[in-house]
Amino acid sequence: MLRLGERMTDNIFDGFLSRKTLFKNKEILRHDYQPQSLPHRKTEIETLSFNLVEALKGHIPSNMTLYGVTGAGKTAVTSFVCDELEKKGQELKRPVQSIMVNCRQIDTQYRVLSHIGNSLLESHEIDEIPFTGWPTDRVFGELIKRMDSRKGVFVIVLDEIDHLVRKAGDDLLYNLTSLNASLNHARACVIGISNDLKFTDFLDPRVRSRLGQLDVIFNPYDAEQLQDILRQRSNLSLNEDVLGDGVIALCAALAAQEHGDARCALDLLRVSAEKAEQSGSPMVEQHHVRSAQHQIESDQMTPIISKLPSQQKLVLSSILINEKNGLRNIQTGEVYAIYTQACRYVGQNALTQRRVSGLISSLDMLGLITARTISRGRYGRTKEINSCIPQNIDPVMIMVESEPHIEDVFSSNYKHQSRL
Ligand SMILES: Nc1ncnc2c1ncn2[C@@H]1O[C@H](COP(=O)(O)OP(=O)(O)OP(=O)(O)O)[C@@H](O)[C@H]1O
Ligand SMILES: [Mg+2]
Known part of the structure; x- marks a missing residue:
């Protein structure tokens, strides 16, 4: 709003809008974008399609489990293959439908079944299965009814299935892998996707053998393969000659x-290009990548540190105080000695050394510290603990911001154990 007597000045956005952008289409660098070609996943695509082609012949494909580390292309490959399958089905007038469910977001048996049921509705139908309230049997019956009335083959993809199994057990998998026994005019197969190789250990042996008819492993990409993937995506998303x-x-x-x-x-490439653009640079340079890496690390680590439970924060603080005192390869006893004093300063009850040792292991799993167990012969075992929080992150500030009393922990004096 312009006030009387004020000169019209530039809008704060003008500078950015007139700046030359490095992006042709930023969306293509986001991870939910579905690429049309997937370098280095030819074998996996072939394995999936060799099995799923059965659906186009009116047969039931084998159930599959896909494994691989995070970011190995499991979801991208599966949705690419399913899209192609549906396209071919339409062309050949063979009804095939794939239904993808992300079990991290939809994480109970009831919700998965109602989600599948509701995705089988035509746009003009309004008979939605409610989000809660029906007995599971009824939802299941409705699902069978809808599949049978639509006919054809249904490919049910349960992505990040390990989350669901850990939370809700394997009843759903048992039910879904026995759908064919209840279906009269339709057929179904199940694809489970997991980044935990051991998740089938949690399954009932019957479910395990039904689901594991065909296992596909997605190996991690090496640096050369990642370069090809990045080159392909950057050609589509960034202007020419900006890298x-x-x-x-x-x-x-x-x-x-x-x-x-x-x-x-x-993510690294996208954030690097954003950094370059923000600083008005006409090119993305290696230093932009370094600073993007710092930013990403800090964006990931900050919420982990600030959400640590109080006792975990005290244990992490005790490790940091030992390090500030010049120690490396800190032992559990040395952490514990500072921890008990810290508890006193903030008026908290101290846990036993055994419990603290457990908390140290979970800090290790979160990637905030490394704790190596070593044997000291007849003196038993201990841990050698070092923090591994990147230098550009200030854990003390993050902890104090979320729990102000942690400040007292760091402003107090400690009696340190002497090392022999
Ligand atoms: N071969 C590839 N070519 C092009 N892009 C790829 C390839 N593999 C993976 N990607 C891209 O990398 C990102 C991560 O892949 P995807 O989501 O498929 O991983 P994921 O194996 O499902 O991981 P998670 O276990 O974490 O779910 C996506 O944006 C995807 O498009
Ligand atoms: Mg995935």
Whole structure:
């Protein structure tokens, strides 16, 4: 709003709008974008389609389980193959429908069944299965009825299935893998996707053998493969000649160091290009990649640290205080000695050393510290603990922001154990 007597000035957005953008289409670098070709996944695509082609012949494909680390292309490959399958089905007038359910978001048996049931409704039908309220049997019966009335083959994809099994057990899998016994005019197969190789350990042996008719392993990408993936996506999403020397190679190398995660590589490239654009640079350079990496690390780690339960924060603080005192390879006893004093300063009851040792292991699993168990012969075992929080992140500030009394922990004096 312009006030009287005020001169019309530039809008704060003008500068950004007139700036030359590096992106042709930023959406293509996001991870929910479905690429039309997937380099280095030819074998996996072939295995899936060789099995699913049965649906086009009116037969039942085998149930499958797909495994692989996060970002290995499991979801991308499956939805690509399912899209192609549906297209071919329409062309051949063979009704085939795939239904993808993300079990991280839809995580109870009831909700999965009602989601599948509701995705079988035509747009003019309004008979939605309610989100809660019906007995499971009734939802299941409705599902069978709808499948039978639509006919054809249904491919049910349960993505991130390990979440559901851990939370709700394997009843759903048992029911879904026995659908064919109840169906008269339709057929169904189930594809489970997991990044936990061991998730089938939780399953009833009958479910395990039904679901595991065909296992497909997605190996992590190496740096060269990640480069191909990045090059293909960047050609579509970035303007020509905006990538400086070695930028793709650096993004790929950093992501390969993690565990060959294509999602992580794509994020790095996108954030690097955003950083370059924000600083008005006409090119993305390697230093933009480094600063993107810092930002991503900090965006991921900050909520992990701030959401730690109070006792975990005290244990992490005790490790950091030991390090501030110059120690490396800190032992459990040394952490515990500081921890008990810290508890006193903030008026909390101290847990036993055994419990604290458990909390140290969970900090290790969260990637905030490394704790190596070593044997000290007849003195038993201990841990060698070091923090591994990246330098650009200030864990003390993050903890204090979420729990102000942690400040007292760091402003107090401690009696340190002396090392022999
Ligand atoms: N071969 C590939 N070519 C092009 N893009 C790929 C390829 N593999 C993976 N991607 C992209 O990387 C991102 C992550 O892949 P995807 O979501 O399929 O991983 P995922 O194996 O399902 O991981 P998670 O276990 O975490 O769900 C997506 O944006 C996907 O498009
Ligand atoms: Mg996935």
